[in-house]
Amino acid sequence: MRDVNLVTLKEIAREAGVSMTTVSNVINGNAGRVSAATIERIEEIIRRSGYVPNQAARSLAQRESHIVAIIAQGHEGENMFRNPYMAEFIGDVTIELQRQGYFPLLRFTDDYRDVERDLLGWNVAGAVLCGAFDRNLQYIKGLSSVPAVLTDTYFPIPDMNYVCVDDLTGGRIAAQYLTDMGHVRLAFIGNSVEESGVDQLRLQGFSEELARRSLSLSPENVLTLPEPEHQEAMLRALLDHPAAPTALFCTADRIAAQIIHVLRRQGRSVPQDVSVMGFDDLPLAGMTQPPLTTLGQDIAGKARAAVDILVRHICDKTAPAECIQQDVWLVERSSVRRIESPAN
Amino acid sequence: MRDVNLVTLKEIAREAGVSMTTVSNVINGNAGRVSAATIERIEEIIRRSGYVPNQAARSLAQRESHIVAIIAQGHEGENMFRNPYMAEFIGDVTIELQRQGYFPLLRFTDDYRDVERDLLGWNVAGAVLCGAFDRNLQYIKGLSSVPAVLTDTYFPIPDMNYVCVDDLTGGRIAAQYLTDMGHVRLAFIGNSVEESGVDQLRLQGFSEELARRSLSLSPENVLTLPEPEHQEAMLRALLDHPAAPTALFCTADRIAAQIIHVLRRQGRSVPQDVSVMGFDDLPLAGMTQPPLTTLGQDIAGKARAAVDILVRHICDKTAPAECIQQDVWLVERSSVRRIESPAN
DNA sequence: CTGTTAGCGCCTTCAG
């Protein structure tokens, strides 16, 4: 019916006049178990015949596939890759996984039962969990003992591998920078301040640093970016009064870019009327007008760290949990203005 | 060793006091072969036990997995998701594949042998090929008879499923619009005009429409976007002379956004000094300054079409090849200025 | 260094 992979390990063995075990050994690089001459001969036959091992059979026999699930939490039907940070990070994870010989299986979901199905059903070698699974994490952890690494997630689970950036310090740096620039009335705009641990930590760092400077962030100035159709109204409500904030700290460059865009449509200029800061330092940060002052992080490095940890745990199931927290740093461009004499 | 999926179909069968065949039939929805009462009972047990079918075993027995490979061509180590069009499209394909019960396996590669390995090794149900595999297509097609659909690729292979947009007309519309706005000296900036069929068609449509208006595109005004460090020089060479083009047609919004950014750094204003047009109408097109005039296309619709075709061919191996070409349309914003009296 | 023997978990004939 289908022109499937017709050549099998058994046929290679017959052709070479050896047992299947021997062929299996040369394929899996179990050197030392096979003589150089045999290896040579078998490899030649494999090359000639275009043999490709059947991964399903391999997985079945070994009780483990070389698949690694990349799980991105998002609402039903939401395209996670519209979030440029997510796209970039998952792209980097994919590259790294491939480099190490794994097959990345992608899953967008909001339901941990899907994750369970993938992890168990495929006897996945490992999983990279991206984003804010905070409310699902407990289930996921209990599901199985598949090696996994959590990224950009905060939930106190012991014995879990984590890779994240120093979001707390990121918030602090932002507060420090903005106040150093003379701003005293500030606002915070997140993705989902309620649900995301990342947002919460950035907010915490931001607030703490303000407090240390005897400033404070009033609750009505802590916002979540609404749907595009409500962004104008939100900014109007936020800015159209005498004691309005003079600087907005956004937890993502994408948010900042959208905010800048809406501000301009409202006839406010950045940074003359309002200053804006982002987070992530994605390529788009250099392309907004004005170019965005933001907090940089090493996304590719984070992806590499995540995969390294994962592979380490795949190879050694008893390896102790690892937690990596990477630095963030200020990237100064021109979306924040200096206020000479504090307004008000 | 590993806490793998311990409950198997066999155990369910024993628990229910029926044969494995019966359980298999209820799992695979082979209704009609099992009595309602039995179905009920078995489903209850499955639910209670948290049974998850082993996909590897399923794939092995059926000689086909429910995996669909998503192949994105790119150079070794290149993060394809930095291209926002690619990210968006693959995200949409992923969503659609999941909705239909398939598992998306991601592969970034420039080497068709990787593709072969994936397709054969996993007994993949199908494949979605994204991007310009033009020079590899002949190999891929020959590799196996796995159902596949090509997107945004042009290479005359008979009996292949294609999904693309009407790039030729896109080029025409751009030429028409720009000349209607009074521009007579134009330039074309692509991703890789040499290698990409998409770019070539857009260029062809663009040139043809110009020709029809007795205008022409001189060869030195057909360019490929260079690395960031050479973009300034390129634009200087292009624009710093009396007969410089007054409008630039870019084959991607991302290119246009970068160009605009570099132009501004050079102190040229868009669209007063130079007009710029993009292609794709991604979210970022609405966020550049000035907002980008571009050609719109329905990316999610394209993803849906691609997956629909694929599924149709997975279900019916004899289905005739399908070719879908979607419309593109002008999205007018403000990156193109009207020239009243043609300069020169 | 090499071969033999059992499965891995499921699906798919074919009989009842």
Added chain:
DNA sequence: CTGAAGGCGCTAACAG
């Protein structure tokens, strides 16, 4: 409507 038997392609003990 249900069951029994064989095999998908590979790996993993064991024996030699």
